[in-house]
Amino acid sequence: MRVPILKQGDCVIASIQSALTDEDLYQLRDDLSHLLGKYRSKGVIVDVTVLDVMDSFATRTVRDLAQMARLRGAETVIVGIQPEVAFAMVQLGLELGNVATSLDLEEALALLQV
């Protein structure tokens, strides 16, 4: 299922609606990369609130998309990682590197100052 992406000021916001396959995650990464060029966005927000699993593949893809965005002049904030998901990610040894995170959209927008 394709993730809907909204433009909000200088930001693009991807709001994940359901569990994503690997292919869906690649699509999201590519869509975001394309749209932030089109809109000249300075910020990317990915809302993962509904995800009940962030496995190694999902984490790596999110990290990659944030890195790609940074190379294209935009900062990324990952929003809404659930506490149980965060716990499992730590058990698995997963890290988001220097990608910013926040608990909700409001805080993400404040972080990006857009």
Next chain:
Amino acid sequence: MNRDDLDHAVRAIRIASDVDIVEARTAVRSLASEVGFAGTDLVMIATAVSEIARNIVEYAKRGQVICSVVQTTSHRGLEIVARDEGPGIADVSQAMQDGYSSASGLGLGLPGSRRMMDEFLVDTKPGRGTTITMRKWLP
């Protein structure tokens, strides 16, 4: 589902593509929830299944994940068996180390899944496939 039915509940998921990975973790998660797992345990079980199922797609192309309820005299839990007839793992102790990956992965799948489950067994022979058996017991 009543308790007797649950004792014999089995879910089998054929794994052949990335879509099946989502299918497998959803099916296992739902059975785990019926058995009584909740919160963090549910997420860890689903995440371990995701990692193991992805290994099948990545290395063996196809295989299956079978999930069933296990019951001892004192404990109840969930057993997940992931089986494939792929290339097998040449060096299991190496594959169980954090950061080791022979493909494009992060190399956290096997060791990470072991940390999230209570029991974790790998049965593999080069050229003969891999069977991973993981169990998690209800607290």
